Amino acid sequence: LRVVNHDMVNAFALPGGQVIILRGLLDEANGPDEVAGVLAHEIGHVAHRDPTRLMLRAAGSAGLLSLILGDVTGGTLIAIAGDQLMQASYTRDAEANADAFAFQLMTDTGISSDGLADFFTRIAKITDGVPEFLSSHPLSADRAARAYANAELEKSSGVALTPALSASDWTELKGICGSDS
Secondary structure (H helix, E strand, O other): OEEEOOOOOOEEEEOOOEEEEEHHHHHHOOOHHHHHHHHHHHHHHHHOOHHHHHHHHHHHHHHHHHHHHOOOOOHHHHHHHHHHHHHHHHHHHHHHHHHHHHHHHHHHHOOOOHHHHHHHHHHHHHHOOOOHHHOOOOOHHHHHHHHHHHHHHHHHOOOOOOOOOOHHHHHHHHOOOOOOO
């Protein structure tokens, strides 16, 4: 796990089990449970080996499209566009599976899924204008609804829920890159 000093609000998993959190995510998160939810989601990608699968899938499908279409003028652009559409469906499934993993991990560790739901709700205002079939992620509003439903199950099942971090630990984490926020 690494935190990178960049203002983009994002986190991602890389091949080899690496998870990167960008400082912008820490700056924009309303609390440690939101970051815990995003981290649990990225751990889901690592557990399912999604970064490696996606890398191999992208290399294979782009190569296949190039073979079929040849390397003529515009052929590469068509191959890239076709590859993007094929990858979008695959990555939406991978995202949904990583969400399910995150919900279970959060429940198992006693951290409410409400934080992740709140995060998805805020993200929906920015991202959900893109038609889902063109996006690499499911609609954030749908993801928020699933996270809220999981939080309700946590509450109704009597799971003992505690914050992911104490207030002082949250302050330290937010300052990891030297920012005051």
